[in-house]
Amino acid sequence: MKKYVVLLLLGFLCLNSCTLVTEPERFYNDKAYPPELYYFNFENLQPGQHVDGTIVIYFNPLNIDYEFEVIRAAVDSVWENAFYGLPCTLHLDTRRYSEGLHSISFGVYRKDKPHGLLNMFGIASTIFETQLYFDRTPPDKVSLTVKKESDDGIELNWSESTCQTFFSYLIYKSVENGEYKVIDTINSRTHTNYIDRDGVGLIGAKYSYKVAVTTDYKNTFQTLSDSADIKVGNALIYPFTRFKGGPYLNDENQRVFFLVDRKMIVINTMNDSIFAEIDISNMITQDEYIDFQFNNDKSKIYLLKYEQKKLWVLDSQSFQVLKEVTLIDCNAWYYILDDSRIMFNYGSELKIININTNQIENEVSLFDSVYINSAVISPDNTKMILNWRRNLPNIPTYFYIAEMDITNNEFTILRMNEFNNYLRIERSGDMICGDGVDFYELSSLVLSKSVPFSKYVLVYSTNGDKVSRCTDNIYLIPDIREINCYYIDLYNLQNQKIKDWYILSWVRNLQLGQNKIFIGFGKNNILGYSLKFGE
Amino acid sequence: MKTLNTFLIFIVVSIQSFSQADYNNFLKYYGVQINTGITFFDLQPLKDNFRYTVENFNRNYNLPLQIQKSYPANISWGANVFWYINQRASIVIGTEYTSSRAFSLYEDYSGTLDLKSEIKMYYLYIGFRFHIVETPIVQPFMGMNVGLAKADIDLEVDLNISNSLIKENDHSENSDTGYNIEPYIGCNYNLDFVVLEFVASYNTVHLEKFLIEPNTFNIKLGVKVGVFK
Numbered sequence: 106m107k108k109y110v111v112l113l114l115l116g117f118l119c120l121n122s123c124t125l126v127t128e129p130e131r132f133y134n135d136k137a138y139p140p141e142l143y144y145f146n147f148e149n150l151q152p153g154q155h156v157d158g159t160i161v162i163y164f165n166p167l168n169i170d171y172e173f174e175v176i177r178a179a180v181d182s183v184w185e186n187a188f189y190g191l192p193c194t195l196h197l198d199t200r201r202y203s204e205g206l207h208s209i210s211f212g213v214y215r216k217d218k219p220h221g222l223l224n225m226f227g228i229a230s231t232i233f234e235t236q237l238y239f240d241r242t243p244p245d246k247v248s249l250t251v252k253k254e255s256d257d258g259i260e261l262n263w264s265e266s267t268c269q270t271f272f273s274y275l276i277y278k279s280v281e282n283g284e285y286k287v288i289d290t291i292n293s294r295t296h297t298n299y300i301d302r303d304g305v306g307l308i309g310a311k312y313s314y315k316v317a318v319t320t321d322y323k324n325t326f327q328t329l330s331d332s333a334d335i336k337v338g339n340a341l342i343y344p345f346t347r348f349k350g351g352p353y354l355n356d357e358n359q360r361v362f363f364l365v366d367r368k369m370i371v372i373n374t375m376n377d378s379i380f381a382e383i384d385i386s387n388m389i390t391q392d393e394y395i396d397f398q399f400n401n402d403k404s405k406i407y408l409l410k411y412e413q414k415k416l417w418v419l420d421s422q423s424f425q426v427l428k429e430v431t432l433i434d435c436n437a438w439y440y441i442l443d444d445s446r447i448m449f450n451y452g453s454e455l456k457i458i459n460i461n462t463n464q465i466e467n468e469v470s471l472f473d474s475v476y477i478n479s480a481v482i483s484p485d486n487t488k489m490i491l492n493w494r495r496n497l498p499n500i501p502t503y504f505y506i507a508e509m510d511i512t513n514n515e516f517t518i519l520r521m522n523e524f525n526n527y528l529r530i531e532r533s534g535d536m537i538c539g540d541g542v543d544f545y546e547l548s549s550l551v552l553s554k555s556v557p558f559s560k561y562v563l564v565y566s567t568n569g570d571k572v573s574r575c576t577d578n579i580y581l582i583p584d585i586r587e588i589n590c591y592y593i594d595l596y597n598l599q600n601q602k603i604k605d606w607y608i609l610s611w612v613r614n615l616q617l618g619q620n621k622i623f624i625g626f627g628k629n630n631i632l633g634y635s636l637k638f639g640e
Numbered sequence: 641m642k643t644l645n646t647f648l649i650f651i652v653v654s655i656q657s658f659s660q661a662d663y664n665n666f667l668k669y670y671g672v673q674i675n676t677g678i679t680f681f682d683l684q685p686l687k688d689n690f691r692y693t694v695e696n697f698n699r700n701y702n703l704p705l706q707i708q709k710s711y712p713a714n715i716s717w718g719a720n721v722f723w724y725i726n727q728r729a730s731i732v733i734g735t736e737y738t739s740s741r742a743f744s745l746y747e748d749y750s751g752t753l754d755l756k757s758e759i760k761m762y763y764l765y766i767g768f769r770f771h772i773v774e775t776p777i778v779q780p781f782m783g784m785n786v787g788l789a790k791a792d793i794d795l796e797v798d799l800n801i802s803n804s805l806i807k808e809n810d811h812s813e814n815s816d817t818g819y820n821i822e823p824y825i826g827c828n829y830n831l832d833f834v835v836l837e838f839v840a841s842y843n844t845v846h847l848e849k850f851l852i853e854p855n856t857f858n859i860k861l862g863v864k865v866g867v868f869k
Contacts (some may be wrong), residue, residue: 125678125715126741127709128756137748213791221748222801224701275768 114434144235145211153206154241155269156199158321164211165192168231172216177229179210199239210234229240244318244328246267247297251314254300259335261299263316265531270320275327277315280307281609283586285315287324299514304582307590308338309609314447315505333351337421338608341377343370349394352634354625355403355421361625361632362406364397369424374632378568383424388417400441401482407447411435416447416460433463438477450477452494453609457514467514474498478504481532487512488519490547492530506530506537522550533567541565541574544598554598563591568626575624580607591622593633608635642780647703649722670723671866674835679738680857683759686793687711690757693795695825701745703753711740722769722866732767732785738856751801754776761845761854762790763820789820789845791854818847822858837862847859 106262129206146152148163164176166354168511176188178195180202186195197209198494212229220228247263254260261276273292276299278287289299305312313334317327333506335504343365351363351370360380363370367386372379389395396409399421406419414435418428442457446466449456453475459465471477477493487508496502506524536553537545541562544554567573578592594605610622621636687710695701719733737760744755759770765787772780797810824841845853 126709126712126739129743129745131745131747131752131754132704132706132708133706134746134748137750139749180724212680219702220750221703222750222753222799224703224807225799 115348134221137219139234140220140223140228140230142232142234145235147209147235150235150237150412152235155238155242156272156321157240157242158200158272158319158416159196159198159323160237160326161322162195162197162209163192164188164195164233166213166231169213169231171230173213173230174216175214177212177214178520180211181207182210182296199237202239204239204241206238208235208236220272240270240320242268242270244270244320244326246318246328247274247318247330249314249316249330249333251312251335251508252337253337257302257306259301259312259314259337260304261314261316263297263330265297266318268318271626272319272321273324275317275319275324276301276386277317277329278582279315279332280304280582280587281310281315281584281588282313285313286585288584290388292304293623304580305337307580307582307588307607307609308633309336309340310580310588338531339377340545341372341379343379347391349389350397350538352623352625352632352636353397353399353406354623354632356504356626356632357403358422360421361634362397364395367391369397371424374630381424388415396437396439398439398441400444401484405444407441409435409439411437411439428460429459430463430614432458432460433465434458440480440482440489442482442489446514448480448489448511450480452476456514457516457624467516467613469514469516478527479530481530481537482511483532489516490530490532492524494526502526507546508547508550520550524550529565531565531567534569536567538565538572541567541572556598556600563622565571566622566624566631567628571603571626572596572598573624573626573631573633575622577610578607591635592631593624593631596630607634608633610635642742643736661676668723669866671864673720673862673864675716675718675720675736675837675839675860675862676736677716677839677858677860678853679761680713680859681711681740682855682857683701683711683740683852685852686757686759686854687811688744689798690744690755690795691757693797694744697753697755705744705746705753705755707742707744709741709743711742711757714738714740716860718763718860720767722864728771728774730769730770731784732765732799734765734767734785736765737761738858744778748799748803751799751803751806753800754796754798756794756796756798758792758794759854760792761856762786762792763822763843765820765822767822777830778827779830781827782823782825783820784824785820785841787820788823789847790815790817791845791847791850791852793850814850816847816850818845820845824858835864835866837864840855 119393177184178186197445211233213231215230218224227459245266245268247266249263251259269292273290276289278288279285311334313332315332316330319327324498345365347366349364353362359374361374367389368382369385371381398407406421408417414432416430416432417426418532419426440448442448444458444463445459447460448460451473455469459466472495474496475493479492481490489511491507492508494502494504504524504526505521507521508519510519531538535547537547537630542556542558543552546553555574562574563576565574573593573595575591575593578590580588580590591608591610595603625632688727690856691707694705694707697705713786716736716738718734720732722730722732724730739760741796742757746753765785767783767785769781769783793814795812799808822841822843823840826839829836841858845855845859
């Protein structure tokens with residue numbers, strides 16, 4: 106028995122000769138695997154590309170098929186921004202970093218990270234990385250030219266930028282020396298032309314352009330080209346000291362006449378060239394004015410200096426003086442009845458003078474308290490349309506229109522009708538137009554058609570079944586500015602607009618300066634003029 | 641430790657061979673005793689703490705760390721001197737040492753992470769023993785030890801990534817002292833030349849700072865030799 110106890114003792118001692126708690130084998134996690142690193146080409150950004158300013162990186166990888174908790178963007182492994190969904194867009198200001206090559210990376214942090222011990226270091230499961238060169242070299246200046254591309258387009262062409270950090274071209278536009286504003290952006294380096302079609306129809310206006318090369322989408326860093334200018338419409342500049350009158354349109358010969366200083370200037374309306382300069386210094390001094398009128402067929406020009414009752418009749422083609430007469434009587438308001446007679450308007454009395462004999466042929470008195478507004482002579486010089494108003498005490502003012510027989514000097518009224526208050530009437534074929542709005546049948550003097558217009562018509566011109574009118578308006582150049590201008594429209598008598606134009610109205614800013622707008626129908630064209638004089 | 645065991649075995653065998661003494665435990669004598677045994681720990685707060693550390697790695701880093709050992713039973717060693725104050729009662733003064741450990745060892749493609757913890761208990765006690773009955777070979781007894789207790793607790797976290805590319809070691813040590821009370825029962829078996837002793841005890845430990853109470857259930861086997869008066 107004792108031997109067994111001794112053996113038991115020995116066994117127990119052997120068992121206890123070392124510790125029972127021994128170090129176990131390490132558990133090996135064979136499901137852990139390392140993170141993945143991809144060299145990634147970001148959209149529009151090639152590896153090693155030179156960039157500047159603030160860049161935009163659009164990130165939307167296709168191979169993220171796991172649930173992630175965050176996406177971190179980093180520059181040179183330094184955290185820059187965090188996103189919580191895809192796709193994501195990083196706006197990176199490269200100027201916050203030194204100039205040179207930098208790594209840009211997006212790390213996708215998986216929710217259940219399988220990267221073993223590396224999980225403890227907050228490592229991304231998938232890393233997309235590229236390298237970009239942060240470049241501070243200023244962009245280059247391009248060379249710009251502009252030309253008229255069409256009636257409604259101005260074409261810009263410039264040299265291609267060689268800037269390594271090129272991001273876009275900015276098109277700047279200025280109208281009439283106004284502020285330059287960006288009208289468009291072009292992001293392709295090789296795209297070096299542009300056609301501006303927005304608000305380029307303001308005739309007479311100066312359009313200026315510049316093209317800037319930028320290095321980032323915020324346009325923080327850019328270099329502007331020299332400006333290139335173009336004018337819409339051909340301005341004819343004629344130097345003079347004093348403006349005396351005009352324009353006087355001869356639509357038969359496509360001429361327009363002006364009186365300046367002591368000259369009569371004749372301009373060809375088809376090519377804007379000066380056709381003739383006629384010296385009329387024997388008629389007026391530098392300070393005197395003279396009245397200019399064509400006869401009905403515009404074969405003759407009548408120049409009247411009514412204060413001295415001097416009348417000159419010139420051939421409108423050769424500009425030869427056909428007649429020079431000192432009239433027996435005259436005033437400023439006269440009408441040419443035919444080659445031998447002219448009629449002066451004395452309010453309620455018409456005075457017919459024969460310029461050959463220099464005799465008063467007749468004095469026709471109209472009704473009491475009548476004031477003649479205007480008159481139109483028929484093309485065959487046989488009839489006259491007269492428009493007057495009659496003011497009588499205690500009753501409303503009446504306006505009348507009448508057709509008179511002017512073949513003799515009796516001026517018999519053939520027809521008469523009540524009329525509206527028009528500032529100016531004009532004959533258009535078989536109709537009489539009042540202020541470019543209302544058209545009366547010549548045969549009945551009854552209102553036939555109306556082409557209503559909401560604004561005040563400055564001037565108008567009619568030709569057959571068309572009327573063209575001019576009003577003050579605003580020309581809107583998108584995102585640039587609004588400019589005061591004249592608006593000319595062309596309507597038919599069915600009140601349908603055929604075309605319209607905008608003409609720059611010049612600013613009245615000098616002592617001698619004034620604005621003048623004129624519209625007249627030529628044979629094939631409408632002549633619209635905005636005259637600037639005094640500077 | 642192995643040297644000590646070999647030495648003890650040598651003593652036992654030598655004494656069995658040469659000693660012819662026929663002494664009775666109930667005679668007055670004094671002597672020395674060497675004990676070895678198994679300690680069953682009740683270390684739930686410490687186990688919870690280790691588990692919490694492991695779960696932190698699980699939860700925060702998605703690391704499948706496992707608790708491989710959590711303070712299991714371990715051997716104990718002790719020694720005391722004794723003397724009988726009468727035929728049935730004796731006084732004991734002794735010391736005892738025991739320990740246990742916890743492990744969570746992890747490895748993957750990137751490196752290793754080792755979590756190790758160890759608790760060491762040291763006791764210095766004085767005790768009183770009383771033999772219940774007088775029987776020829778097996779003599780049952782009961783007693784109680786009271787003394788000072790000291791606990792050392794270590795926690796070591798050892799991280800090694802990519803063959804020491806990243807190497808981190810976090811080692812914390814804490815110590816506390818207190819007292820212990822250890823009632824026990826047991827019996828002697830007289831081999832004539834030595835006396836074998838089998839004891840079962842429950843050691844209640846009270847530490848000053850630690851919230852844990854590392855109470856233990858112990859089974860001990862002792863060998864004692866003495867000198868007759």
